[in-house]
Amino acid sequence: MPPHDLKPSSAAPLTTDSGPSPADLLGRLRARGNSDPVTHVERVPARAGVPAPWPDWAPEDLRAAFARRGVAAPWRHQAEAADLAYTGTHVVVATGTASGKSLTYQLPALATLLTDPRATVLYLAPTKALAADQLRAIAGLELEEVRPACYDGDTPRAEREWIRRHSRFVLTNPDMLHHGVLPGHAHWSGFLRRLTYVVIDECHTYRGVFGSHIAHVLRRLRRQCAKYGRTPVFVLASATSGDPAETAGRLTGLPVTAVTEDTSPRGGVTFALWEPPLLPASTTDPEADRAPVRRSALRETADLLADTVAEGVRTLAFVRSRRGAEVVATNARRALDEAVPGLGDRVAAYRAGYLREERRELERALLRGELLGLASTNALELGVDLVGLDAVLVCGYPGTRASLWQQAGRAGRSGQEALAVLVARDDPLDTYLVHHPEAVFGTPVEATVLDPANPYVLGPQLACAAAEAPLTPADLELFGDGVKEAIDVLVDAGALRQRPTGWYWRHRERPEVDLRGGDGAPICVVEAATGRLLGTVDGGSSHFLLHPGAVYLHQGASYVVDTLDLADGCALVHPEEPDWSTHARDVTSLSVASVRSYVDAGPVGLFLGEVDVTSRVVSYQRRRIATGEVIDTRPLELPARELRTVAVWFTLSPESLTASGVDPADVPGALHAAEHAAIGLLPLVATCDRWDIGGLSTAVHPDTEAPTVFVYDGHPGGAGFAERAYGTAAAWLRATREAIAECGCESGCPSCVQSPKCGNGNNPLSKPDAIRILDVVLTNLPS
Numbered sequence: 001m002p003p004h005d006l007k008p009s010s011a012a013p014l015t016t017d018s019g020p021s022p023a024d025l026l027g028r029l030r031a032r033g034n035s036d037p038v039t040h041v042e043r044v045p046a047r048a049g050v051p052a053p054w055p056d057w058a059p060e061d062l063r064a065a066f067a068r069r070g071v072a073a074p075w076r077h078q079a080e081a082a083d084l085a086y087t088g089t090h091v092v093v094a095t096g097t098a099s100g101k102s103l104t105y106q107l108p109a110l111a112t113l114l115t116d117p118r119a120t121v122l123y124l125a126p127t128k129a130l131a132a133d134q135l136r137a138i139a140g141l142e143l144e145e146v147r148p149a150c151y152d153g154d155t156p157r158a159e160r161e162w163i164r165r166h167s168r169f170v171l172t173n174p175d176m177l178h179h180g181v182l183p184g185h186a187h188w189s190g191f192l193r194r195l196t197y198v199v200i201d202e203c204h205t206y207r208g209v210f211g212s213h214i215a216h217v218l219r220r221l222r223r224q225c226a227k228y229g230r231t232p233v234f235v236l237a238s239a240t241s242g243d244p245a246e247t248a249g250r251l252t253g254l255p256v257t258a259v260t261e262d263t264s265p266r267g268g269v270t271f272a273l274w275e276p277p278l279l280p281a282s283t284t285d286p287e288a289d290r291a292p293v294r295r296s297a298l299r300e301t302a303d304l305l306a307d308t309v310a311e312g313v314r315t316l317a318f319v320r321s322r323r324g325a326e327v328v329a330t331n332a333r334r335a336l337d338e339a340v341p342g343l344g345d346r347v348a349a350y351r352a353g354y355l356r357e358e359r360r361e362l363e364r365a366l367l368r369g370e371l372l373g374l375a376s377t378n379a380l381e382l383g384v385d386l387v388g389l390d391a392v393l394v395c396g397y398p399g400t401r402a403s404l405w406q407q408a409g410r411a412g413r414s415g416q417e418a419l420a421v422l423v424a425r426d427d428p429l430d431t432y433l434v435h436h437p438e439a440v441f442g443t444p445v446e447a448t449v450l451d452p453a454n455p456y457v458l459g460p461q462l463a464c465a466a467a468e469a470p471l472t473p474a475d476l477e478l479f480g481d482g483v484k485e486a487i488d489v490l491v492d493a494g495a496l497r498q499r500p501t502g503w504y505w506r507h508r509e510r511p512e513v514d515l516r517g518g519d520g521a522p523i524c525v526v527e528a529a530t531g532r533l534l535g536t537v538d539g540g541s542s543h544f545l546l547h548p549g550a551v552y553l554h555q556g557a558s559y560v561v562d563t564l565d566l567a568d569g570c571a572l573v574h575p576e577e578p579d580w581s582t583h584a585r586d587v588t589s590l591s592v593a594s595v596r597s598y599v600d601a602g603p604v605g606l607f608l609g610e611v612d613v614t615s616r617v618v619s620y621q622r623r624r625i626a627t628g629e630v631i632d633t634r635p636l637e638l639p640a641r642e643l644r645t646v647a648v649w650f651t652l653s654p655e656s657l658t659a660s661g662v663d664p665a666d667v668p669g670a671l672h673a674a675e676h677a678a679i680g681l682l683p684l685v686a687t688c689d690r691w692d693i694g695g696l697s698t699a700v701h702p703d704t705e706a707p708t709v710f711v712y713d714g715h716p717g718g719a720g721f722a723e724r725a726y727g728t729a730a731a732w733l734r735a736t737r738e739a740i741a742e743c744g745c746e747s748g749c750p751s752c753v754q755s756p757k758c759g760n761g762n763n764p765l766s767k768p769d770a771i772r773i774l775d776v777v778l779t780n781l782p783s
Contacts, residue, residue, distance in 0.1 A: 022270035028311070029307055034277070038272050039273045039437075042272075044266075049263060052079035077264070081259040085235045090235075092203065092238055092256050092259070093235075094260050095261075095264070096239070096262050096405065098412075110141070112196050114143065120168045120169070121168065124198070124199065125202065129359065134171055148169040148171065151176060151180075164191060178217045178515055183510055204239045204402055207720075208688065209456075213461065213515040215253070216464075216479065218253070236248045239403075268418075274300070298319070303335065304317075313419075314372055316411070317375045318398065325375045329373075347375070362374070390419065397424070398689075399690075401440065422440070432735065449723075449724050457717060461513065465479070466504065470503060471496075471502050472501070521539055523539060525552060525559075539569075543584065543586075547582075547617060548562065548636070550620065551576075551578060551581055587616055587760075591703055597609075604651070605650060605704075606781060610646060610647075615694075616639070618636060645717060646717070646719075649704070650733075653706065657670075660773070667769075671697035672760075673753035674770040674774055677752060679695045680736075686720075686721045687721075687724075694712050697709045730781055
């Protein structure tokens with residue numbers, strides 16, 4: 001939608017008489033192009049709430065405090081979960097966005113604090129913003145006995161001692177628990193020996209390697225509490241997820257009861273699936289005319305954000321990457337300013353990597369209504385109470401149905417009607433979903449995947465536990481499968497010393513363990529001329545985002561990287577506004593280390609095992625921003641990276657390929673195309689993102705001696721995604737085959753078999769032969 005189509009109006013909420021209804025707004029948005037981009041509209045009906053009486057054990061002054069906040073009575077699921085927690089049952093509440101999960105842990109926790117003057121509560125949130133939001137809510141109840149306080153990396157040191165000694169409701173994050181509280185447990189002994197509840201908010205975010213680390217941090221917490229004679233009750237809050245009781249049990253190591261029936265009222269949601277139109281052939285790279293290209297989801301989302309802000313509709317646009325959030329905000333601001341000078345100031349970007357002061361000011365501006373539009377990464381997906389949002393734009397499928405519904409639920413928080421739009425990227429999974437709405441609206445959300453037995457997680461976490469207090473034989477059961485083997489490895493490496501009383505940490509320094517599975521310390525981005533710190537990028541992404549010559553975006557300003565110093569953790573940049581973007585390319589090799597499990601299906605073999613992956617970023621492309629045209633490819637000299645991880649792979653006999661009509665010369669392109677599509681569709685069955693996984697295909701692999709397609713976890717030791725793919729291989733590969741076959745292109749495009757992260761420039765690819773290969777696999781593989 002071009003800027004001249006914008007028709008600004010007063011900033012009226014979407015549901016007032018002066019503003020458009022969600023259906024009317026959607027009609028205006030879809031009518032502004034030459035073709036209708038909407039493939040499906042789902043009407044999620046409004047729902048009435050089912051209240052319940054206050055529990056008998058809830059003190060009168062607590063009920064009065066909630067009443068002052070507008071809570072006359074709990075909903076039935078809130079009362080049920082609160083009662084389970086108050087009576088000592090570990091519980092997880094897995095209900096929809098804005099269903100009042102906060103009350104389910106606030107009610108029993110605060111009731112206990114008011115009736116037991118010695119009790120304490122620990123609250124864990126995955127982000128500082130969410131903890132700060134919860135602190136505001138609890139402090140707003142004005143219960144003097146509670147003394148809530150945030151304890152995180154931003155807490156002034158002068159306040160930390162007071163919090164340890166006097167706060168009875170401490171709000172923090174897993175990183176601070178890992179780096180600060182548990183290593184200094186002696187200073188926290190008074191708090192831990194009285195700890196009654198541990199609240200784990202948004203627990204569905206703890207997945208993959210991060211979730212596996214958090215599982216052991218919680219076991220370390222339980223271990224220290226037991227040392228002081230305490231067994232706190234765990235109360236977990238989650239977005240709707242598959243099998244929340246099992247996931248919460250794996251996370252905490254405890255039996256957990258799930259409450260999943262959402263009895264809160266909900267406003268209706270108009271949910272549209274939006275596929276950007278194909279670009280005219282004249283605007284694409286002449287060498288790529290054979291592959292039709294769709295309009296960028298980033299540009300489409302930026303135009304939609306500008307249109308909704310011009311209508312006076314408060315809108316939050318979720319964008320998958322930091323760079324993407326910057327691009328959407330910048331383009332939306334530009335379009336608005338062209339229509340009405342100054343209106344672009346009502347739009348901003350929000351992402352991790354900003355300095356703390358910037359993030360807090362953006363949050364305040366959004367809550368005050370000074371901002372009408374915000375382009376955010378998933379940093380605002382979680383339960384920060386954003387009041388008054390009327391529409392949500394989701395730029396690209398966020399990887400899981402749980403995240404999709406969590407993001408869509410940011411709008412309509414006060415029960416008003418809301419609009420949600422999923423804007424598809426030119427990607428196999430997104431294309432599949434917008435043409436298979438039943439996969440979005442008719443399918444349960446996924447189970448969260450984590451693997452506490454991952455040796456690359458278990459070993460370092462045991463080292464942390466031993467540094468806090470010597471490990472004893474009684475600890476082996478607490479930390480689960482593989483503990484004895486991991487301890488033996490640590491002993492052999494000289495990290496632990498075995499004595500009759502247990503295993504002792506041998507070094508003066510504590511072990512350094514990154515909970516998020518990052519590859520190295522964050523890289524600081526510094527403006528060379530001024531020395532100003534612009535932000536940070538995690539070490540694992542630095543080769544792709546901060547290589548020399550890369551374009552780096554920050555709050556709408558563009559910079560070009562001059563140097564990347566990995567040893568010093570610093571990238572120097574200078575301001576520049578080039579008309580091109582940069583895209584790094586890498587090369588990968590893989591060898592099989594071991595096989596855990598396999599399925600012999602005649603001419604097809606399906607395997608799960610450990611692999612060694614070596615990759616190196618070797619070059620980058622410069623592409624015109626306006627057209628996507630490739631300007632040139634420039635070489636890079638960066639060090640190789642090695643990874644021992646878990647992979648799923650399938651092999652085919654050459655005879656089966658010949659019989660299916662695949663010419664030997666086309667086998668590499670067929671396997672390559674199938675690999676790309678399989679990576680793109682894996683998030684359909686596992687709680688992963690395509691950037692969490694990698695792949696490799698070859699006509700004859702030296703370890704399998706057969707045509708092979710590998711898909712591997714992009715984290716040391718694996719993250720559980722390959723295991724999930726192995727267990728659901730037939731469903732996963734059937735969806736992959738359908739996505740390729742149903743795409744309207746002739747020879748392959750980004751919607752089916754081309755990949756944005758391909759190190760070989762998407763060459764060779766054979767779309768028809770990829771379908772034939774997958775037919776062979778699905779015909780022989782047990783369902």
